[in-house]
Structures are given as C-alpha cells and as structure tokens.
Amino acid sequence: MPDSAEALWDSINADGVPKMEKTHFSVCALGDTSYEFFCQSGKDWDLKLEELGAKRVFARQDCDVDFDDSYAAWAAGALPAISSVGGSVAEVIEESTEEESIESGSEESSSGELDEIMADGDRKLIVLFGSQSGNSEDLAFRVKSKASEFGLNAEVFDMEGFDLNSLTDTSRLLIICSTWGEGDMPDSAEALWQLANSDKRPKLSKTYFSVCALGDTSYEFFCQSGKDWDGAIEEMGGKRIQERADCDVDFDPTFQKWVIPALAALASVDGKGEYHEELVQSFIELVENKGKKSSTGDLDTPVILREPIELIFKIFRYNPLVVEKGWDTYECKMPGHFSVLDALNSIKSTFDPTLSFRGCGPLSGIIVNGAVVRADRTRLLDMVELCGHELKIEPLTGYEVVKDLVISTKNYDAHRIKSTPWMIPATRSGVNTVSGTTIGTMDASKATELHELGDIDSPQLLHSFSDTLPYDSEYIGPALVMHAWKRVNDERFSEKARKSSINLLQNDGGAWNESDCSSFGRHGDFGKKISNSFNECRAELIRKKGFSGKHGRLVKWYGLSVKWSGKVNETTLYRQVLGPLGLVSNLFSGVSMRMMLGFTRTGAKPFRSIFPLIAPPAGIGKIPPMINSKVDSHHEVANLFNKLDKRF
C-alpha cells in the first residue's frame, strides 16, 4: 500500500468495521508489470470492499506504467455506472451494456477514424474574440467548453494585444466579434484590425476558419465587424470551413446553430492540417449522442419544480409623496419553487402595479420575518420552512427607504467613499510563470483565509445584519468593517494603506461602534463567521493599541475581575470604564437611583447584606457588591489565564 493509504487499510481491516451494503464502487489499480505483485493494492481494495458488502458497478481495471489508455477505458465505463446509481445496480450495468452494444453497431465504422484523428498530434483551436459589452467574450468561453467534446484544445484570446503573426502556424481558428456604433470594430479589436489591413499582415494559408458575427438588425451596418474579419482572413489566405453566422440581439439561437457544425468541421482537420470533410457528420453525431446520454448539456439549466403553497404576504409600503407608511396584506397561492422576487413580481402584476422593489442582484435584499435575504435567490418554500406561511416583508434596515421596499444606499456609499476602498499595492517580489507572466506569491493557507474573509455575496445585505446601525449614524457598518479588516490582512496592500485601515477600524465609526456582534449570529453560518471575524479584528486592535480607551478598559477590567475571583465584578467595571464623571452622570440621569430603588419596583430586599450598612451604596437595591467572593478552586482560573493570556 502507499504510505498515505496504510492507515485507512489498517482501519478497514480492523474488527467491527461497519458493513457497506449501501456503497457502490469500482477500482482502478495502478502498478508495474515488471513486479511480481502487479496492482496488488488495487486488487486488495477491490476484494475488501466486496467482502464488506459493497456493490461493484464496474469491473476492476489493472493499469501498467503507461496507464493513460487503460485508465480512460475504465473511466468511460465506471463513471457513467457510478453516476447512474440510484436504482438497481444490475439494471445500471445491463442498461449501459445494452446502450454500448447498440451504439457500437452504428458507430463502429466511424468511431475508429474519429479516435484516430483525435489522437493525431496537434488539436489546438484558437478562439479569438472582439467584445464591447462582454457577449462575444462569453460566447468564446462557451465555445471553449464545448470544444473539448470534439477532442479540441481550445485557447481563448482577446483581440486586444493579440499577436496576429502567431496565427501563421495555426490550422484552426474561430473568430467571434461584435459590431459597435455604425459598423465599427469594438475598441479592443481596433488595433488588430488596423494590423490586419496593413502590409505587415501575415499569410494564413494553413488556417481553416469560421466567424460568428454579433450585431443588431436595427442598425444599418448589421454585423459589419464580423463580415470584415470574415473577408480579411480569407484575403490573408485562410480557408473558410463553415459559413459565417450573423447574430441579432437575441444571439443564442443563431450561435447554437453555428457552433456545432463549426467545431465539427475544425475537429475534422487532422494534425497535419488536412481537412477530412467526410468526418464532420460523424463528429456531430458523436457529440449529439453524448448530449442524449448525459442528463443536461452544458448550455441547459435544470428547473426544479415544487407544489404551490398557500401564503399570506404582509408587505411594508411607503409613499414618499404623502410621507405615509403602512402594511398591505395579500393572500395567494404560489409555487414553492418561486423566489421571493418571483412572488413580488406576481403580486405587482396581479394586485398592485405601484408596488416597488429592486430586481435581481445584490441590491435585491429585503427582510422576510427578520431574516435578511436576497429576494432573487431565496425560495418561498425555504422561507416557509424557516418561519411559517405568513411572510412579513420589509426593506433592509440601516438604509433610507425611498419607496416601499426600495432603499437608498447613499449613506452606505458615502461611508464607503470615506473608507478609500481602492487598492494601493505594496511593492512585492514575484515569480515568472512558464508563459513569461510575472505573478505575486502568497502562502496558500493565507490566500484561502483572505478569500474567505472577502467571500461576501452582497455587502449591502451584510450592512443590514447589524442591530446597532439604525441607531448610530457614525458607524460605517459591518460590511465596511470587514472590507477594511480584510485589507489589514492582505500583504498585497502597501504598509501605509494597511495602517490607514487600522485607523479606520480603531477610530470613531469603526469596529468598536458595533454594540453587539452576537446579533450577526442570527444570520446562519455566514453571520457566525462575521461575528468571529469581528472578535479577531478587535483583538488585533487591542494588540496594536493596548487596553486603552473605554473599549480597551472594559476588556481589561472584565478579564482581570474574572481572573481575580472567577466572577465579573460590575462595580469594578463601572468605576474603571466610566470613570468618576461617568458615575456622576449615572447619579444625575437616574440610573443609580433606579438601581438603589430596585426593591420598590419588584419588592426585592432593600439591603442585600451587612456590607451596604458599612460602605454604601454598593449592596443597596440592585447595586452589586464591591467585592466578590471567589469561586471554589480559584487557583485553577488564575492558572488558566496565566497559561492562555498573560496580559490579564
């Protein structure tokens, strides 16, 4: 066994190992025929799993040193078999065998040739895009993902900065280009287009190509850029292998019709650059059959349907024209798979066209029965499971309400601008990649930690997690605190920028303005993560500045009073944190009096012990005693503090 598998092998051979009747398996064993016990470890696992009752869905494959082909044969059989598990295993194997035998009859003749051409040397495909709004780029990457099904290795390039001369040895080229304005090239394609029309343009006699042009029929020069590239590549000597597709604004249907034949044709160009037209149809059939066998194609989106449910929506309404607010109630029946946004759209179209809310995106946040959610990503069914059939929908807290559920992010944005959220990079060492690009280096665990800190779907929603925010206009809110905290931890930022973030967190309006981090915990695991990050952030601020200021003093004296007696001493906290002036303020604001007269409200004892008679006012009414008795075995508590944090 390999070292890494030894412990698992021992444990599976120990006594009392549970049965694995519900497990389906197949083993791919790697070994070397020049050794006596060829593939023995894999064979051992295969037998052991069977002994434990697991069901073999596909026969073991023993692979020699050159394992690629054997592995591919095993993967082609084992993966469909294991993915089909759910019904009877026997059925799965039978079905797959049946399918294979039918297919093998019809495809036998061409599959050999396809295999041959796909294994024949260079299979590179260049996909070149010129994009203004991102559609061409998106399509280029969809082409790339589809190309692998034709055995092509697609590489996607933006026309901006592309070296046209690199195409001279290229045998397969696809161009996707949009048209801008009155038949203009996208900005990013302009320089390349100038070069393609200059004397310096290369000969492309070895290149087979096809073009997908994007445009808008409402303009005079529809798809002009794509047409221009189609002509230019031909003039450079390129051979058009598939007719150009001219796509309108709704480009998907035309693109779909073009992409399969274009890829099939280019896949039929062999490693020596020869085009085998007779294989095009076979490639198309191969990919279509694969599509039928798999549950979804890469361009399909599955829809999960749920039964309709009876719901009562209570929706907050605010009319800014008459400055009037209130609640509207709607009783309806809606499919459980509807998002809250679908439900709002339905209410708007059925009952009240004046209902206002934001559409998709991070700003679609609302509050449903106290839960801060994105309306476009939250299913009705999940909300019903969480809080019942009556859904009370309100705008996010911590923002000004513009109308109904629509909030203004003006204040959030103003705080964000003040926090200077842009990157000011540090000078760092880097390494060169194989392709010659220089990149920075960062420890993988640090990178993961940073990524997790910044893994916030919608900062605007996180802003609303805080219970403090609506009552503190100075506070920048948890989203901006987390943003600054991430920056403090990110070594790619300059030292000056990180110091500025520390100051932002430490000063008024920063991390200390959050009055109760535990309120984040209400919002699931993400909320708990934010709560933990707040603690880490505050701990770092204390490390940097010591136990100074009111916040630092509170932490220091709380810790010390627990260390000294095992209990919190509230009078120590009041004295140390508020200071003499604070105590006097409490005296005049009625706080001290209310504590002393606690017994007149609930009939509690006026004097708790003999102590207040000697040293009043502690111990009178609800004013706690000045000195705590110690918990039993108090030395353990002191030891624990000494061991974990010597600052106390």
Place this chain on the structure above:
Amino acid sequence: MVKFAYYPGNVARAASIEVEDCIQPLCSTLGIELIEIPKATSDGGNIISQASTILQHTLVARNMALAEEKGLDLMTTCATSHGIHCGTIDVMNNDISLKSKINSTLSQVSGVEFTGESKSKHLLHVLVEEIGLDKIKSLVKNPLELKVAGYYGPNMQKEGASSEDQVFNPQYLEQLITALGGIPIDYDLKCQSVGAPSLLTNQSSTLRMTAAVLNDAKENGAQLMVSACTLSHSNLDTYQVKAGRITGKDTSMPVIHLAELVAFALGHHRDRFAQLKTRVIVIGS
C-alpha cells in the same frame, strides 16, 4: 424530577439578585433539581473574546466540562450565557484542533475535558419542552392577567441555540405567558439587541436601542416586559429612564426577568407580585 447543573450567568448573583431569589422556588415547584457547580466561572460575557477568543472558549468549556463531570446538562437563566455556551460548543464540534488545544489546557489546569456530551439549555426551553406548558398551566396560582411583551434578545435566537423554537419569529415566551394567564403582546423588536455588552462603552447607541425596544412594546399595548436575558434585563430596567430622556420616547414600563414572572404566577413571592401589579396598574412604570 429533572436535574440540571445550574449556571446563574454573570449577574444573577450580583445586580440581578431577584433572579436568584425566584429561580430556586420556581424550580422546586416544577420538579427541577438544580445542582450547583461551585467551581464554575464567568463565561467571558463576549467581552473577553474581544481580546482572546480561545480564553473565552476555554472558560466556557471548563464550565461545561464541570457539568459533564456530574453527568448533567447545564441550565442557565441568561440568554447571553446560553448563546455563548452554544457558540463554544459549536466551535469545538467543528474545529478538532481547537478542541484538542482547549482540552489539553483544561486537562493540565483543572483535570477535566469537555467531550461535548453535556448540552447547554436555557430556562425557557426547559420550561416549554421538558416541563410542558400544560403542567405549568395546571400549577398557576396567581394568573398574570397583564399584557406582557416577551423579550428574547439576539443571543439565543440563532441556529443551534434556539432549541425547537423558531430563530426569526420565536413563540415560546408568548406560549408561556398565555399558560401563566397573561396576554402576550406581539411586537417587531423582540429579538433585537439592546447592546448589553457595550452598555458602558457605546452608551448613546445602546440607549437608543433600549428605548426602541421598550417603546415598540409599549406602543403595541404592553404593560409589562419579561426578559429571557439577565444581562439585557439590566439595560431594559435600570437604564430605561436615561434611554427615554435621550430619545424622547416613552420607555416607562416595569421589566422583570423570566424567572420572576414564572415564580410569581406559581404563587411565590406574593408580596412582590402584588407590588409589581400595583406599579403596572396604578403607577404605570
């Protein structure tokens, strides 16, 4: 008879001594045996964690381990303490390396380890789920006959700490108030924080939060507020005059702790209940 290790929280034996006065007789009536843990310490109050999360987790784990040593779950009357306990249990269940570090320290210092067998329970969850509302109803001697707003606070309204009650729209306090012969008042801010950990440091926002909760309950018709959190109780009661003065809102309302409410309805401290009712009905604050 159900049996729990008892954790009074940080203030039930100091500023909120009335909780301690009531918990013992109420448990005796309902057949709950409370076992003291004389070695238990403060749970850090979410304050120590601002300097050292591991120190706070270790203090909590030690208390839990001491309950575990007695083979008991730990019951507390404070929602903040319960939330803190559940937080530490959650972290220790999900971070094996931290668990091992904490247990190693505990083993060296106190000779105990927390395996996770003992759970934290809040008095409210014990009353509703383990004692049962029917039994409580049958033992009521002095029906409340008041409009009561229940205050949960944020600490136990999170996944893993709210027991079988809903996280976002909890109902246990309302069900209990009904069983005790009172009329529960529904209001929006029953789970909103009153900023208890920052009472001494962010007093302005904390008092605004406190005033908002009291005023919301009052505007919805509450005559009395009952708090499931001993720490928040202090803000809501002691600081309500100051909160009202700062915000200009009407915040005057008697606020008592859950343990007092149940004890009074079960016939304990009749004089105190009479005094409270007098304040509610005659004086109004």
